[in-house]
Amino acid sequence: MTTPLFQHGTLALLVPGLLDGTLTMADLLTHGDTGIGTGEGQDGELIILAGVPYQIDSTGRVNHVPDDFTLPFANSHFAAFTPLLTATHRDRRDLQAAVLAQTHSANTFFALRLTGTFTALTTRAVPKSARPYQSLAATAKRQSVFSRERTTGTLLSYYAPQVFDGVAVGGFHSHFLAADHAFGGHVLDFATFSGDVAFQQFDRLEQQLPTQNQAFMTHDFSHDAILDDIHHAEN
Template sequence: MQKRHITFCLLSMFVLCCNATIAQQKTKPAGTGDNLFSAGFASGFIGGLYDNWYPYRQLQKHGDFGLGAPGHLDGELLMLHGKIYQTRATGKTTLVADTGKLPYAIVCFFKAKRTFKHTGNLNKTALYALLDSLLSNQNGIYAIHIKGDFKLVKTRAFPPVEKPYLPLASMLSRQHFFEHTNLQGDLVGFRIPAYMEGAHISGYHFHFLSMDKTAGGHLIDLDAADITIEVDTLTSYTMDLPQTADFNNFDFKKDRKEEIKSVENGKKQ
């Protein structure tokens, strides 16, 4: 009888463990492993879709690392270690409460698969050339975390706007630029392949956050000193789209490649 009782207890424990595993699998969000998740369509956002629609809390189910924009174009967003930071046109950077919504963001669950260290000065052009030499798959999707010492970081943020919205490239004169010298911080970004252009912004795209979490914004230029580069290779991408009248009526036939370049670099091309 004692042996039967022990066997029954072990069997019960096994069943409970299996049920717990199944429950975890059912509650785990889809597409979280090595997946790039996008809330919104890049060319739509660039073209003027600035209304809030996607909840921060929902975004955090799809990633702990990424970048985006707040509603009404009120600055720039960065996600690092699951926390979201907003840099406004005043230059002030603050932690964002997760109760709000946003118009556009791309995130992933970041896990560094490769790490590189570099000593010596690098401007943005030289940094991108170095990254190109390290990221050999031209059609790969890469999440990139760069941390270390910076002699200079130049960033930007847009002020909030109201409807009727203009495309971002038509509002470059409204940008606010910030120059930060001799500080430590993090660059959060991605390199997106050319075949994903439109749905995403192809090429490199970085936002900055200072170590003390008081400065940030969209990266315009830099002078890096000693840095560590962490790379995560992503193998899939998923997207949620706004279910709004503005999105349904948006003209996606227009080629916005030049507009995207202008917005990315902060000046007309």
């Protein structure tokens, strides 16, 4: 029995801007010591490492996250990574392909943790929107983009099989935190990575939906371009 991957909300609910915080950070941490997410109103990019949650806000600052911080969408799991490979100046696409070839896990959920040095790492973070919340497409237009020619830190990815695209990000969804806690965010791209790649297989997704949230329960998704907007905003 492997540990499960916990997910609260779906990527799809970000598309029309159903951005109420429907889970507290304290609750999220009961499902894992490792994770990613965003805050109410898409308030920055979150990453949880070794039980400590960090928020990268739209100014690029890395902030402490209190227990009562709320989130519309998040993943977490209890880390039990196993070493997969050691990389030396590996290209991003090449590294992702190597992981899929070595693990045969493309049809499943798994986590990947890259610890080492990245070149040309580009991240983004979006500014919090207030009610009435903005759509994913509108929020993405206001995003801040940050980059470092060379940075050392931890990149955490969750991989979801394509049939779950829309529920999660089909493929790799990655957030980064620099070792000095001075840089991070949702990863848009990097050129090369040198360091350790660790892998954790999940055989179970625990998918929670915000059934107590009226905006979510009464929303008509049939007019939202879920996949188009996600692919545009998340890649």
